[in-house]
Amino acid sequence: QVQLVQSGGEVKKPGASVKVSCEASGYNFGTFGIAWVRQAPGQGLEWMGWISGDNDNTYYAQRLQGRLTMTTDTSTRTAYMELRSLTSDDTAVYYCGREFCDKDRCYLVDHWGQGTLVSVSS
Amino acid sequence: QSVLTQPPSVSAAPGQKVTISCSGSSSSIGSNHVVWYKKLPGTAPKLLIYETYKRPSDIPDRFSASKSGSSATLGITGLQTGDEADYYCGTWDSRLSAGVFGGGTKLTVL
Numbered sequence: 001q002v003q004l005v006q007s008g009g010e011v012k013k014p015g016a017s018v019k020v021s022c023e024a025s026g027y028n029f030g031t032f033g034i035a036w037v038r039q040a041p042g043q044g045l046e047w048m049g050w051i052s053g054d055n056d057n058t059y060y061a062q063r064l065q066g067r068l069t070m071t072t073d074t075s076t077r078t079a080y081m082e083l084r085s086l087t088s089d090d091t092a093v094y095y096c097g098r099e100f101c102d103k104d105r106c107y108l109v110d111h112w113g114q115g116t117l118v119s120v121s122s
Numbered sequence: 123q124s125v126l127t128q129p130p131s132v133s134a135a136p137g138q139k140v141t142i143s144c145s146g147s148s149s150s151i152g153s154n155h156v157v158w159y160k161k162l163p164g165t166a167p168k169l170l171i172y173e174t175y176k177r178p179s180d181i182p183d184r185f186s187a188s189k190s191g192s193s194a195t196l197g198i199t200g201l202q203t204g205d206e207a208d209y210y211c212g213t214w215d216s217r218l219s220a221g222v223f224g225g226g227t228k229l230t231v232l
Contacts, residue, residue, distance in 0.1 A: 035221065037167075037221075037223075044124060044210065044223060044224070044225045044226040045159075045161070045167065045210050045212070045223040045226070046223070047212070047220060047221030047222060047223060049220075050221070059219055059220060059221075060220075061220050061221075062218065062220065095166055095167070099221075104216070105154055105214045105216060106214050106221055107155055107157070107172065107173065107214070108157045108172075108212045108213065108214070108221055109157075109167070109169070110169050110172060110178075111169075112166035112167055112168075113166065114166055115165075115166055
């Protein structure tokens with residue numbers, strides 16, 4: 001069965017960076033990409049971006065471009081999300097998810113990781 | 123402010139039917155498939171509907187969805203207390219080249 005297992009929670013200071021991992025199993029990693037979605041306390045879901053399984057293509061939410069980098073390691077079937085210059089507004093639960101995209105659109109997440117809490121506080 | 127617009131809350135009695143609307147634009151819902159998720163506090167979202175109308179095999183047929191133009195609707199019949207949750211719609215926005223979500227709708231089963 002499809003499984004996505006994320007790394008553990010992080011506590012960071014403002015201005016720091018965080019890198020969250022997402023290890024996938026149970027499906028052809030190269031056929032699907034990985035999306036990252038976050039939910040700040042009391043807020044809704046925010047789509048952050050998507051990376052293809054083969055690391056070739058990415059989509060990033062415009063408001064996060066410049067601070068966000070997504071990568072994959074096909075040898076370990078692991079995706080990574082790095083967010084830089086953190087502020088308290090980045091405090092959220094970060095989810096990875098399997099997401100299929102064809103040449104010009106994505107179909108949004110069908111299987112989710114368990115979530116990783118990232119807290120940003122001085 | 124979310125790209126897709128959902129009502130903040132809906133409510134209905136057990137056994138009744140409820141609908142949740144999701145309004146977008148020609149570049150979002152009007153051009154792409156819609157998904158619906160159920161979200162409980164402290165847990166990952168659960169996929170209810172994909173490709174606008176389709177249900178995963180573990181989702182009962184009490185859940186259905188439709189789309190007309192730039193709007194989509196989730197319907198839930200035979201409401202149960204276990205249906206109480208936040209529900210989110212999502213889709214791709216071809217103008218933004220990004221995924222977008224509604225702000226979420228809190229369902230209360232009275």
